[in-house]
Amino acid sequence: MSTAVYLDHAATTPMVPAAVEAMTAELVAVGNPSSLHASGRRARRIVEEGRERIAAALRCRPGDVVLTSGGTEADNLAVKGIAWARRAADPARRLVLTSAVEHHAVLDPVLWLESAGHAEAGLLPVDADGRLDLDALDAVLAARAAEVAVLSVMWANNETGAVQPLAEVVARAAAHGIPVHADAVQALGALPLDVGASGVDALTVSAHKVGGPVGIGALVVRREIDVVPIVHGGGQERDIRSGTLDAPAVAGFAAAVELAVDRQDAHRRRLEALRARLVDGLRVRVPDVVVNGPDDPALRLPGVVHASFPGCEGDSLLMLLDARGIECSTGSACSAGVPQASHVLLAMGRSEDDARSSLRFSLGHPSTEADVEAVLEAIGPCVERARAARV
Amino acid sequence: MRVVAALSGGVDSAVAAARAVDAGHEVTGVHLALSRQRAQHRAGSRGCCTIEDAGDARRAADVLGIPFYVWDLSERFHDDVVEDFLDEYAAGRTPNPCLRCNERIKFAAVLERALALGFDAVATGHYARLVGGDGGDGGEVELHRAVDAAKDQSYVLGVLDQHQLRHSLFPLGDTTKPQVRAEAERRGLRVARKPDSHDICFIPDGDTAGWLRERLGDRAPDVPGPILDDATGEQVGAHDGTLGLTIGQRRGLRLGRPAPDGRPRYVLDIEPVSGTVRVGPREALAVDGLVAGRAIWAGAAPDDGAVLDGDDLVVQLRAHGAAHRARATVDGPLLRVDLLEPASGVAPGQAVVVYRGSRVVGSATIESTVRGSAGASS
Numbered sequence: 001m002s003t004a005v006y007l008d009h010a011a012t013t014p015m016v017p018a019a020v021e022a023m024t025a026e027l028v029a030v031g032n033p034s035s036l037h038a039s040g041r042r043a044r045r046i047v048e049e050g051r052e053r054i055a056a057a058l059r060c061r062p063g064d065v066v067l068t069s070g071g072t073e074a075d076n077l078a079v080k081g082i083a084w085a086r087r088a089a090d091p092a093r094r095l096v097l098t099s100a101v102e103h104h105a106v107l108d109p110v111l112w113l114e115s116a117g118h119a120e121a122g123l124l125p126v127d128a129d130g131r132l133d134l135d136a137l138d139a140v141l142a143a144r145a146a147e148v149a150v151l152s153v154m155w156a157n158n159e160t161g162a163v164q165p166l167a168e169v170v171a172r173a174a175a176h177g178i179p180v181h182a183d184a185v186q187a188l189g190a191l192p193l194d195v196g197a198s199g200v201d202a203l204t205v206s207a208h209k210v211g212g213p214v215g216i217g218a219l220v221v222r223r224e225i226d227v228v229p230i231v232h233g234g235g236q237e238r239d240i241r242s243g244t245l246d247a248p249a250v251a252g253f254a255a256a257v258e259l260a261v262d263r264q265d266a267h268r269r270r271l272e273a274l275r276a277r278l279v280d281g282l283r284v285r286v287p288d289v290v291v292n293g294p295d296d297p298a299l300r301l302p303g304v305v306h307a308s309f310p311g312c313e314g315d316s317l318l319m320l321l322d323a324r325g326i327e328c329s330t331g332s333a334c335s336a337g338v339p340q341a342s343h344v345l346l347a348m349g350r351s352e353d354d355a356r357s358s359l360r361f362s363l364g365h366p367s368t369e370a371d372v373e374a375v376l377e378a379i380g381p382c383v384e385r386a387r388a389a390r391v
Numbered sequence: 392m393r394v395v396a397a398l399s400g401g402v403d404s405a406v407a408a409a410r411a412v413d414a415g416h417e418v419t420g421v422h423l424a425l426s427r428q429r430a431q432h433r434a435g436s437r438g439c440c441t442i443e444d445a446g447d448a449r450r451a452a453d454v455l456g457i458p459f460y461v462w463d464l465s466e467r468f469h470d471d472v473v474e475d476f477l478d479e480y481a482a483g484r485t486p487n488p489c490l491r492c493n494e495r496i497k498f499a500a501v502l503e504r505a506l507a508l509g510f511d512a513v514a515t516g517h518y519a520r521l522v523g524g525d526g527g528d529g530g531e532v533e534l535h536r537a538v539d540a541a542k543d544q545s546y547v548l549g550v551l552d553q554h555q556l557r558h559s560l561f562p563l564g565d566t567t568k569p570q571v572r573a574e575a576e577r578r579g580l581r582v583a584r585k586p587d588s589h590d591i592c593f594i595p596d597g598d599t600a601g602w603l604r605e606r607l608g609d610r611a612p613d614v615p616g617p618i619l620d621d622a623t624g625e626q627v628g629a630h631d632g633t634l635g636l637t638i639g640q641r642r643g644l645r646l647g648r649p650a651p652d653g654r655p656r657y658v659l660d661i662e663p664v665s666g667t668v669r670v671g672p673r674e675a676l677a678v679d680g681l682v683a684g685r686a687i688w689a690g691a692a693p694d695d696g697a698v699l700d701g702d703d704l705v706v707q708l709r710a711h712g713a714a715h716r717a718r719a720t721v722d723g724p725l726l727r728v729d730l731l732e733p734a735s736g737v738a739p740g741q742a743v744v745v746y747r748g749s750r751v752v753g754s755a756t757i758e759s760t761v762r763g764s765a766g767a768s769s
Contacts, residue, residue, distance in 0.1 A: 316508060319419075319460050389507035 005326045005374045009209075009364025010158055010186060010304055015252070016211035016365070018259055023213055023252030033245040034236055046247040050254035057261040058188075058205070058220060060195040066219045066227075066237045067245060071185040071206035074219035075105035077230050078181040078202045079152055080112075081240065083119050085226035086149040086179070093149040097122040097140060099132050099164065100347035105204075106152050106183055107343070119149060129294040130162035130348045137172060145176035153180065155187035155203075159331040159344040159360055160293030161304030163191065170199040179225055185209055185217075189260030190268060190301050201225050205257070207249070211365065212256030216249040263365075271303035271363045274372055278305055278361060281376035286383050292345065292358065303363035306331055308350070312357045312386035320382040321359075326375055331360030392511040393417045394560060397497060398451055398459070400444030402575045402582045403516030403563060405451035409578055410562035411514045412455055419510070420452035420459040423501065425468040425492075426593060447582050454580055464500055471495040473593055480603050481611035483663035484740025485637060487547070487710065488591055490754075494550035494687075502558055512558045518542040520564030522750075524557060531690045532556045536749040539567040546710050549744035549754035550687050600635030607634070616666025618644060621659050621675060630668055633661045639676055639736025646670070657735075659762075676735035680761030683726045683743050688753035697721045703748040706730070708737050708757070719745055726755040 015023075031043030048062070055062040068074045079096065086093045098110050100123040113119035122140060125133045132153060141148070151173050156163045166182055173180045181202040187193055189210040195203050202225060206217035221227060223238075233242030260267070282289050282305070290308040294300045309317060314330040321328060331342060345355035361375065394416040396408035411418045422445050445461060452459035472492050479486035502513045518539055524532030534556055537543040551559065563571055575583035594602045604613050613632030620627050628646040630636065635643075640658045656670040686692075693699065698720050705714035706728055716731040728743060737760050745752040 315460065315462070316504070319458075320508065322458065323419075385508060389504045 003325060005371045007326065007328045007361040007363060007367065007371060007375065009367070010331075010360065010362035011329055012208050012214065013211055013364040014366060015208075015213060016256055016259055019207075019212045019252040019256040022255040023248045026248035026251045029247070031247070033247055034234065043245075043247040047245045047250045050247075050250035053254040054218065054257050055220075057257045058193065058195045058203075059197065060203075060220050061223075063238070064195075064220050064222055066221055066241050067250065068217050068219055068237075068241055069215060069243070070217040071103075071183070071204050071209075072105040073231070074204040074206070074217050075103070075152075075181075075183055076109045077219050077227065077241065078204060078221065079106055079109040079150065080118075080230055081227035082150040082179055082181065082202065082225060083113055084228040087119070088228070089226070092147055094118075095120050095122050095140075095144055095147040096149050096152070097124060097137070098152040099124050099126060099154065101126050101130050101157055101159075101162070101344045102152065102154055103158050103183055103185070106154065106181075110152070120147075122148075124153075126162075126347050128348055129299070130157055130160045130292070130344060131294065131299065132164050132169065134165060134168055134172070137169065141172055141176060141178075145178065148173075148176065148178045151178050151180050153182060155182045155184040155193070156191065156301050157293070157344060158186045159304075159342055160306045160348075161186070161301035162293045163187070163299050163301070166198060166200065174199065186301060186304075188257070189264055190271070190303060192264060193261070195220050202227075207253040207256055210256050210260035212253040213249050216246060216253045218253075267365065268302045271367070272297060274363050274367055274369065275302060275305055277369065278363075278372045278375060281372065282307060282379060285376055285380045290354070292348070292350075303367070305361045305363075306358060307361075308345075308354050308358045309383050309386070310354075310357060311390060312383055313390060314356055314358050316386040316389045317359055317382055320385055321375075321378060324374075324378045324382070326378055328375075329360045329362070331358060393419070393509060394512050394514050395419055395421050395501070395505040395510050396457070396514045397501065397516075398422050398448035399516070399588075400441075400447035400451075400582065400585075401516065401588060402572060402580065402585055403518075403568075404448075405455075405516070405580045405582050406571045406575050406578070407514050407516040407560075407562045408451065408457065409455055409574075409580070411560055412457060414562070416512075416514075416560075418455070418457045418514070420448065420455070420457050421501070421505075422448040422459070422461045423468075423496070424461050424463045424465055425472075425496070427465045427469060447585065451580055451582060454578065462501065462504070464496055467500050468492070468496055468593075471500075476591075477603070477606055477610070479740050480634065481607055481663070482740075483633075483661060485738040486740045487742055488593070489547045489710070490550050490742050493547055498551050498555040498559060502555060506558065512560050514560035514562060516563055517544045517548055517561050518563050518568075519545040519548050519561045520749075521556060521559065521561055534689050534751040535564070536746070536751075537564045541711075542568050544710075545746075545749075545751050546707050546712075546742070546744050549689070549742060549751050551689065552687055553690055556689060600632075603634045604632065611663065614663075614666035616668065618646065618668045618670055620656075621669040621671035627656075627670065630666075633663050633666060633668060636661055636668060637736070638738040644670065673735070675762065677733040678735065678737045678760040678762055679730045679733045681728050681730070681737060681743060681757050682759050682761075683728065683755035683757045684724055686721075686724070686726050686753055686755040689751045692753075693721050695721055695723060699745060699747075699752065701747075705746050707744045707746065708734055708741055714746065717745075725758075726753075 031039035033044040033047045051065050052062045083096050096119045110121045114121035153169050179201040182200045183204045185206045188205050202221040208214040227240045229240045292306040341352045341355035398404050398420045476488045518537035520535040522533040536545045590597045613634045617626045618628035659671045660669040700718040706717040718729045720727045741757050744754040
C-alpha cells in the first residue's frame with residue numbers, strides 16, 4: 001500500500017479481499033459461459049450464482065440483472081435503450097427527462113439523443129442543495145406526460161452526495177406510466193438500497209465503487225421494460241446486451257456487492273463520524289469554507305464532503321494537497337485533465353468562481369481518523385497558498 | 392529548486408524537463424490548455440494544445456517520473472494573446488503572438504502562479520541560453536542566443552525582463568535540435584520523432600488571412616481597394632482585402648500591367664482603413680531606420696539618451712530573421728534605431744530585439760519605419 005492519504009473513494013475504492021480472492025480463483029479457469037460443454041457450464045454457473053447473489057443483495061430478481069462493462073454502459077443502455085423502445089412504441093414519446101446534476105454518463109446520452117434528433121432533452125432544475133425540484137417535475141408532467149419516454153434521476157449525487165427524492169419521483173412517474181431509471185452507483189453500499197421496494201424500473205450499479213473490480217457493472221431492469229440494445233452481438237444478456245460474460249469479474253462483483261450491502265449500516269455510521277470530524281475541522285481551519293449539498297444526514301451520502309474554498313482554484317488546491325500525499329478530487333468531469341467548472345454546482349445556482357473553487361473529499365472503507373487529521377493539518381497552509389496563486 | 396516544466400506535448404519541452412530532473416531539481420510537469428475548443432489531434436505540424444498533445448505531455452511526465460497537471464489558461468490566452476492579435480491587425484499592424492504569449496502567459500501568468508504555489512522557476516523547451524545569476528550574488532542573468540543558430544529562439548524571449556529571466560530555465564540552449572531528438576529517443580520519450588510545430592498555434596489550418604477575416608468582421612472589415620504604384624501614384628491593380636497581404640510580399644498581387652522597368656514589385660505599405668496598398672521595386676522596401684515603443688530590457692534599463700552602438704550591436708526584426716548592425720538611441724519612452732545594414736519587409740507591430748553579440752539587451756515594438764531611398768516613413 002502506498003502511504004498516500006487516499007480520499008477519493010467516490011472515484012474508485014480499493015478492492016476488498018473477498019472480491020480479490022473470488023476473482024483470482026476464477027482467472028485461471030477456462031470456459032466461456034456461453035459454451036455448451038463442461039467448462040462452459042462451469043463458467044456459466046459462476047456467472048449465474050454471482051447474478052443471484054447480486055440480485056439477492058439488491059432485492060431484485062436475478063433475471064433483472066443485465067451485466068455490463070460498468071456504470072457508464074449501464075446508464076447509456078438505460079437512457080438510450082428505453083428512450084428508443086418507448087418512442088418506437090409511440091412516436092409521441094420523444095421527451096427524455098433527467099436532472100441537471102446527473103453524472104455525465106446519463107447527461108451526455110440524453111444530450112446526445114437530442115443532438116442526434118432522437119429525442120428532446122428536458123433537464124429538470126435542482127434547489128440550492130442540489131436536490132430535484134419536484135414542482136418543476138410536476139409542471140412538466142402536467143403539461144406533457146404523454147410525451148415522456150423515460151425519466152432518469154440519480155439516487156445520490158457523485159459530487160455533492162445529495163440524495164434525490166426518488167420515492168416522490170417514482171410516485172409521480174407511475175401515475176403516468178413513465179419508466180424511471182436511477183443511477184445508484186454512489187448509493188450502493190452507502191445507503192439502504194432495495195430495488196424492489198424503490199419502484200424504479202431500471203437502476204445502475206458499478207462494481208469498483210464498492211470494492212469490486214473495475215470493468216463490470218449492471219443495469220437492473222425489470223423484464224417488463226423494453227430496452228433497445230446499444231451493443232449488438234451474441235445477445236448473451238437477455239438479448240439486450242452482448243459480449244462474452246466475464247466470469248471472474250462477476251465473481252468479484254458479487255462478493256463485493258454482498259459485503260457492501262451486509263456492512264452498509266455499520267459503514268454508514270463509521271463514515272458519518274469521520275465526515276463530521278472532517279467537516280468540523282475544515283470549518284475551524286478555513287472559517288469561510290462552504291460545505292455544499294444537504295446538511296441533513298438523511299439527505300446525503302455519509303462519506304462525501306464537497307466544499308468550496310473561496311478565493312482558491314480547486315486545481316491549485318488539489319495539486320498542493322497532492323504534493324503532500326493527500327489525494328482528493330475537484331469532483332468534476334475532466335477532458336484531458338482540464339478541470340471544468342462543475343455543472344452540478346452551476347445547476348445549484350452557484351457562480352463559476354464558486355464552482356471552480358471546490359474540492360471533493362470522499363471517504364471509503366479503508367479511511368481512518370489519521371486520514372482526516374492529515375487533511376486538517378494540511379488544508380490551512382494549502383488554502384493560503386492557493387489563494388495567493390489565483391491567476 | 393522546485394521547478395514547473397511546461398510540457399507542450401512536443402519533444403523540446405519533454406527533453407527540457409528531463410534535463411531539469413537530471414540537474415537535481417524537483418520537477419512538476421504542467422501542460423497549458425490554451426484553447427477553449429480543443430481538437431482531438433493536430434494535422435501534421437499545425438496547431439497545438441490538442442487533447443493528443445496533452446496526452447503526449449502526460450506520457451512524457453510518466454516516463455520522467457514527475458507529477459503532471461493541466462493548467463487551464465485558455466481565458467487568459469484568449470484575452471491577452473488572441474484578442475491582442477486581432478486588435479493589432481485591426482489597427483494595421485503585424486503582431487507576433489508568440490512573443491506576446493511568452494510575455495503575458497508563459498513567463499507571466501504561469502510563472503506568477505508557479506511562484507505563488509511555492510515553485511522557484513519555470514523550465515521550457517525554448518532554444519536560448521541563460522548565463523550567470525547562479526552565484527547568488529545578485530548578479531544579472533543574461534539571455535543569450537542558443538548554440539543551434541537554426542533553432543535559436545532568443546528573439547521570442549526578448550520580451551522577458553530580469554525578474555522573469557531569474558525564474559526561468561532553458562535547458563536546451565547548449566544543444567542542437569538533432570541532439571535533442573536523439574536524446575529523446577535514448578530516454579524512451581515517445582515524442583522523439585514528433586514533427587515540430589509551426590505557424591500560429593491558434594490558427595490550426597495556417598490560413599491567417601481567412602481566420603482574421605472571419606473574426607474581425609465588423610470591427611475592421613477587410614476592405615477591397617486599389618494597388619497604387621508608390622512612385623507615380625498610378626493604380627496598377629486591385630485587391631480583395633488587406634488581411635492576406637504583408638509588407639514585402641511579391642506573390643499573389645495579380646497586377647494587371649507589368650512595371651515600366653519590367654521588374655517585380657513588392658508591397659511597400661498597407662493602409663487597412665482605406666484599403667490602399669502601395670507597391671514598388673525591391674529597393675524601395677529597404678528600411679534604414681525605425682522607431683519603436685514599449686521597450687523591455689533584459690537587464691537594467693539604460694538611461695534616457697543612451698546610445699547603444701558598436702561593432703557587436705545588432706538588431707533582429709523577426710523570428711529567425713537576419714541580424715542587422717545598428718545603432719539604438721533611448722529617447723524617452725521610444726527606442727530610435729538606425730540600421731547600418733538596411734532591412735526589408737519591416738512592418739509596424741513586429742518586435743525589434745536588440746543584441747550585444749549573442750546577448751539580448753532588450754526589445755521594443757516597432758511603431759514606424761524610415762525608408763532610405765524614398766525617405767518615406769510608413
